[in-house]
Amino acid sequence: MKHRRLQPKDYTVGWICALPIELAAAQEMLDEKHEGPPYDSFDANLYTLGCIGRHNVVLSCLSAGQIGPQSAANVATRMKAKFTSIRFGLMVGIGGGVPSSERDIRLGDVVVSQPHLEHGGVVQYDSGKTGPDGRKTRTGWLNAPPAVLLQAVSGLRARHYRDRSNFALYLSIFDRLDNFRRDSAGSDVLFEATYNHVGGKTCEQCNKEKEVKRPPRGGQNVVIHYGTIASGSQVIKDGISRDQISRELGGVLCFEMEAAGLMNDFPCLVIRGICDYADSHKNKKWQSYAAATAAVCAKEILSIIPPADLVRTATVDEIDLSHSTPKTHFLVPLLRNSRFVSVSYLNILEKKLFTERCQRLAIYGLGGVGKTQIVLELAYQTRERNPSYSVFWIQASSVEKVEQAYLQIGHGLQIPGINEEKADVKQLVKQKLSQESAGEWLLILDNADDADMWFKETDTTTWNSSLVDMLPRSTKGSVIWTTRDRKGALKMAPSQDTLNIHEMEESVASDLLRKSLIRPADLQMCARLLYQLTYLPLAIAQAAAYINANQISIAEYLSLLEEAEETTINMLSEDFEDEGRYRDLKNPVATTWLISFRQIRRHNSLAAKYLSFMSCLDANGVPQAVLPRAATRKDATDAIGTLSAYSFITKRSAGPLTTNPLIDNQAFDLHRLVRLATRNWLRAENKLGQWSEKAMTRLVDIFPTAEHMNMPQWTVYLPHALCICFSDAIDKNSTERGRLLEKIGLCLLAEGRYKEAIGPIEEALQARIEVLGNEHPDTLMSINDLGRVLSKQGNYKAAEEMNRRVLEGREKALGKEHPDTLTSVNNLALMLQHQGKYKAAEEMNRRALERREKALGKEHLDTLTSVSNLASVLQHQGKYEAAEEMNRPCYNTRASTKRQRR
Structure with missing residues (x-):
């Protein structure tokens, strides 16, 4: 009918x-x-x-x-x-x-x-x-x-x-x-x-x-x-x-x-x-x-x-558009700075955001000039003055940090499926915030210094796009960038919506210094110190921290600045990259850092060790769990407190960013310039390699396996693992590096980031070949991993070659009926099928089926997988009756198994 x-x-x-x-x-x-x-x-x-x-x-x-x-x-x-x-x-x-x-x-x-x-x-x-x-x-x-x-x-x-x-x-x-x-x-x-x-x-x-x-x-x-x-x-x-x-x-x-x-x-x-x-x-x-x-x-x-x-x-759909005021979110990982003084810049940003309704803003300026502190205060004032706004923060210094932040935002917004395996997290967050029903929001991308990272094409789960394409767009939302790169700022926002942050005016810098000092100071001496520090907020904060900790006068601190060796300062200033800042004066950041670091090393050796260790990792979001173990919890607390007091590190908020216990526990940001100076100091003492190896060993021990349930953990560790693996202080052929690279590659593969996964897996393979040889089981596993990535990229011919190498090696080392060998037979058959080589794929699948039936029995799930694979190849060749005959015996068993898993 x-x-x-x-x-x-x-x-x-x-x-x-x-x-x-x-x-x-x-x-x-x-x-x-x-x-x-x-x-x-x-x-x-x-x-x-x-x-x-x-x-x-x-x-x-x-x-x-x-x-x-x-x-x-x-x-x-x-x-x-x-x-x-x-x-x-x-x-x-x-x-x-x-x-x-x-x-x-x-x-x-x-x-x-x-x-x-x-x-x-x-x-x-x-x-x-x-x-x-x-x-x-x-x-x-x-x-x-x-x-x-x-x-x-x-x-x-x-x-x-x-x-x-x-x-x-x-x-x-x-x-x-x-x-x-x-x-x-x-x-x-x-x-x-x-x-x-x-x-x-x-x-x-x-x-x-x-x-x-x-x-x-x-x-x-x-x-x-x-x-x-x-x-x-x-x-x-x-x-x-x-x-x-x-x-x-x-x-x-x-x-x-x-x-x-x-x-x-x-x-x-x-x-x-x-x-x-x-x-x-x-x-x-x-x-x-x-x-x-x-x-x-x-x-x-x-x-x-x-x-x-x-x-x-x-x-x-009408209900979606007419939702009452949506729940607001404040997902900012940094604590508020009670000594904030750059009010004029803050007023400009607020005018552009809330009066002119700009949707893209970029502020740029030299490292240490206070860009982060300005947008941080903007975030907190937005929360207080505009309660209808949600505020989100992304540490934009690396792809891994961006991935991690998007996942945290997805958790905060409770986006359905954000924890699903292979979920396109960035796309889900973009779609959510691009909807009018998401309400008003402010998204801050801090330290977006690498413009190439944002604008080059990168691999996602379904298409090629740049990271900047993953940013949400809404008439109710605004995006703010902070960067040291003026050209990058002009790419990120219209020229009229960029703001150049200069060194502080003398009156503002003086206000910051007085707020930072515990004891009153002579105005004339303050002016002399600020001139020496070129009115740079980071240098002012470090100098004040030293003066407070040691209860000395500004005059005494000025004498220390004058005594700092020129050669040491020059060495510490390498790679600072901000041309033209210091004119004829010594580098203020490196100078203040040198004075404070010598004090720390004399009085708290664990704090100095922590600083050395952290300088080998990514500067942002270093979990306390990754740091070397202290003798007592009090020792660790004292060491962290010392580094915080000297403004070397900034504690991240333990607020409701995510349910991940690693993040809720404690994490720290190390200022980029302090990190560079620390690395240069260690390099001069021939200790950078030693500390880098320690960091490598620690990360190998704690980096999780690429199971989906571990994704919250590996997103925390991934930026630091990549940083240490590609450091010039690490032996490129070390076994530990190969192990860590393999873990990194498999996690990127699990996230669907195939283009990014192939590099670490190839390097892990080369390291294993150098150390273990071509036929070692670990080497074969790395070849197999490389084949998986190539297959995901659609490069089936190259994947076939990898699978043949693994199969030959496993047959020789393990025998023809070993489960790992039969898995390789299965994988090779799949690559042949993808290329339309159905007859050869059929032969491989029959080989796997016969051996699995013999070794495992006819009702084992691996055997049933081989039955299903063979039926698929037969169907592609038009042998429908044969395919149906292959599938019929295992249909009920498979259906029952799936229901049991549910």
Whole structure:
């Protein structure tokens, strides 16, 4: 029978499912099915169209194997883009129940999201910040369902109170489908939260004495519960964790994995049928029936809503544009400077931002002139005077620092999918802040001194673009750059929106010096000192710190300046790069640094060691966790305090930048000029190589593996690892460098930064060849990694060559049937297939299959992978019957395995 076709604008309800079984249940609820929309190459969703009562409904399901909040958000975004008249959504499917003494939740029951306590119906349980006591504070709010749905929920509850429900009638639709019937689900058993599953697909071996005794329900099989649903990116499979999270959140009724990606951008109601108890005793048998009861509940809710009410309801896009004042964010890692004095520059910036509404500003000036302090004060004053503004800070000195900051901003904004593997973090942040609904914001990019880094093409997960293209644009947002490069500033902003920061005027510098000194000082002596320091804020801060620490007069400090050796100052000033600053005077930064450093080395040797160590790393965001271990915690605190007192380092705020404990712990910025001077000092003493090797060894020990869960850690360490690996003070062929380069390359590969990954992996390979030879297992692993990167770049011919080298080496070293060898066979076959060499790929896949069947058995997942690969090659050659025959035996096994992982 031919179905009728409606226009996309005729559909008003979007129904999203996560699993095929949920979609099947939803399709059974349609009173009439419509013809699907025409094929759209730009829309990956597959839609089922139909009606329930007088509502035209769009059904769509997440792609197989791609569950989670980001996948749900992607489906919803594409749906509302195509069907522009959608008024609200329904997220319908299965979930893990949370039984308690207050709520008698049973398998097959239904949970409907409804505002409760401080939650809007759904709470993202894995989003927040862990405090020192171990308690987690939630840092975001998910919107409540729209009013029209909450009114329908009230109507549904009233129906059930009066026993006027159509639930049983709608549920009887599934009687003809054995999989969806309750008697196919088995028994409903709840075990004590502390008792874990013994093993096996069922609980037959579990101790019956650990079952929770519950009275029978009587004649009522399905109960609908209303309250909070917990949503997160991980499956809860532990009764203790389930109950603990529920208590922390004021009592939740079930756990699921998709709703958090929808609530703020796709107004919807979440409906979950209970298929398990979110513990280790998970059982797939209840999933079909639970999907059916959830779908029935959704249908009954839709039946309550009059179509006329939907006409008066805003579309989801209109709701996006009419959001009330969005939550503001202040993600600035630096503490405020109480001695700030450059008010005139600050007034100019505020006028351009808030009066002239400039969207791109760039301020430039010499190192140490105070650019960072000006924009830092701007950030804090913006927070105080314009509470509707969000403020974000990016340390823009390296690609890695930019990546790290974008990830932190994404966490702060609670962007769905920001933690997903291969997520394009910069693009997600750009899209979020470019939306009008993001509100007013200020984005500060500090120390953007390398213009080439920002404007050259760089690799992203999907296309080539420059870093500057990843900056958001909005009529409500402004971007400020600080840089030492005037040419770079003119590239970054229009000429009328650039500001040149000069050395301080004498009166302003005098004000800064007096504020910085503990004891009053003679004005004439202050003027002499400021002249010697060329009115440079950094030099003034260091001089004042020394005077305060040693309780000496300005006259005594001036005598120290005059005694500083010219040759030492010249040596310390190498690479300062700011031409023309010092005229006929000694370098003020290097001079003040020399005086202070000698004092530190005499009185706190650990502080001197810390400074030497930090100078071998990137200057910004050095985690305290990476520093050499002190004998006691007090020693470490004293050393850090000494460096801070002398203005050598600046402590980063421990505020709510991210939930990452490495960042929340403590991090420090080392001023660029102080870093250069320290390196020159160490180089003169022939100790730079020694300290660089220490830093290298430490980073090798703590740098995490390239597993996605470690991404917050490696984004912190990556800038420092790259800095040390490419330092001229490191032996390029050292084993430690090769190990660190490999870790760096694999992390970049995991982030999808393929162009950047290939360099470190190639260098790691060359180092291993030099030290270990061509056939060492570690060398073969590096060749394999290089092949992976080449493959990701689409260079399949070169990747094939790498895979052949690995295969030959492993066959020789490990034998032809070793699992690693068979993996290499598999990889080579894939490269051949990518190049259209199907016959050769078929031969390789058959070889891998035969050996895996022999070594692992026919039902092992690796064997099934070989079956699937071979079927794919056969299909490419047009051998469809043979491909189908290969796939049929393993289909059920693979499907079962995927469901178990869920």
